[in-house]
Amino acid sequence: MRTLFDKTVINRMEIKNRFIRSATQEIMAEEDGHLNDRLYELYENLAKGGVGLIITSGAYITADSKSMPGQIGFYNDNFIEEYQKLTDTIHGHESKVLLQVNYATKNGQNLKTDDVSLEDIEAIISAFGDAAARAEKAGFDGVEIHAAHGFLLSQFLSSRTNMRTDQYGGTLENNARIIIEIYNAIRSRTSKDFVVFLKVNSFDEIDSEKAFESCQYICSQLSDSGIDGIEISGEGEASDYKESIYRDYAAKISALNNNIPIILVCKNRTPDTMAQILNSTGVEYFALSRPLIRQPDLVNLWMKDLNEVPKCISCSKCMQPNGTSCIFNKD
Template identity: 45%
Template sequence: MKSLFDETCIGTIHLRNRLIRSATWEAMADESGRLTPRLIEVYRELADGGVGLIITSATTITSDATRVPGMLSIPDDTFVPVYNELVQTVHDAGAPIVMQLVFPGRNGAFWTPSDPSREDIHSIVKGFGEAAVRAQRAGFDGVEIHAAHGYFLSQFLNDKRNTRTDEYGGTVENRVRFLLEIACEIRARTGANYPLLVKINCSDFEEEDGVWDACQLACRQLAEDGISAIEVSGGISQMPFPPHGMPYEESVFRDYAAEISRITGVPAILVGLNRTPSVLTGLLNTAGIGYFSLSRPFLRQPDLAGYWRNNPDRPAECLSCDACRKQPDGNVCPFRE
């Protein structure tokens, strides 16, 4: 029987358990998107707490990319040394770390698929590749492409939101093209053995959005191209979470993640209200889902992995109340003891 505390590998990344800290906006970077000592301490605490893998908060790839306050960035080589300090801190505490890469838009605007020209798209693809190389040079164990939650890249998968009439819109094959080109660019620049993950929406949960079809096609192609793992999420930031009509109170995207695992053979990471070890263990042994990522529970309990090892019958203490996002000094849980 498989356990949440099996030692496994995602590509060349060795994990001490199957629990992953999913990308979480901390709102603690400085105005230029650089790491701060406080933010490094957040990651050190997570690593000390026993998590199997840390995925950083979304990190913008270019200097003109739109950012929200406190958001990380890696736009040029001057950012590499301090990220190397972060990586060393996390590694010294026994955890691997992956950088999540994102492009929300440019010059303060949050883009939709209709905004970029073909030349813009080609430039963004190149930007992802260059940022991945910087992350690799900084020592990160891999990178993750953020194509979820209704942000810019995610919208290309949505048949209603992607209104382009060129090779990046229309058919499902066209709607996945941008994501596949980014993955190909990163692979070409970092090498075939450097772990590459993707976070992708199974659905935006809008009527006839076409995202599930695009998700399946993209994941099949990414698997053929050697993707290391697929983190399956869903919904968009402007809507309630979990999406209305979900059949489960916990681990809400489980059926989608199980299907992605089945059709690709690639390790599937399930995110979305993972709260109870017994539920996760059951999915691990029956649904083909290999890993479970969590966000808000790690804000309340950075040592959640160690806690669950010693208390396998206890759910996470997180109330999913979102009070963490309303604090004046960063994305922190006000109920931490």
């Protein structure tokens, strides 16, 4: 029987348990995207708290693609030294770390699929490859491509939002093309041991059937290409489940792609539920966000007592203008 505290290996990345901190905007970076002591402290507390793998918040990868105040940047080599300090700190507490890479805006404008030319797409693909190569130099164990939650890559993948009529729209193959080309660019710029994940929607409450069809297609294509892991997410309430709400979609994807690790994200709350999913489906890892904002040491608490109830009540009030934090945590 598999357990939540199994030691596992993805590619050559050894992970001490099946808990992953999912990417979460901290809203703490400097104006130009650089790190600071608040971010170092936040990530060190997560690593000390016992989580096996940390995925950073989405970093903007060109100087003109910042999406929000306080977003971390990673758009030139000047960032390498400070991120090396971050990865060294996390590794010092026996946790692993991936950099989430994203592209969603240009000069403050939220981009749609029709807003980018073929030349723009070529530049975006190249920027992802550059960021991944930079991340490897900075000591990251890998990167996660963010293609979920309505950002630009998510829009390309969706037949509901992608109205292009060229080679990047109109069919499942064309809709997925930019993501596959980004994946190939990352692979061409990094070593074989460098881990690459994808985060993707499995559900869209406006058209759930088409969303899952797109999810199946991109997961199958990247599975065949050797991707190291896929994080299954979505937009909207996918079911009547109160926790682990995308479990059925993740289970179906894992059954269709049993050669790659599948990570389930969104409302993973209690070890009993996660253990049941772990041992009844092909899902192998569980990504958490809000519970770790309130209790960064939650995984260590679960290691001592699996009956420990998380204090997070999913109020979604943690994203504050001066930085993401739990409103119930008082100094």
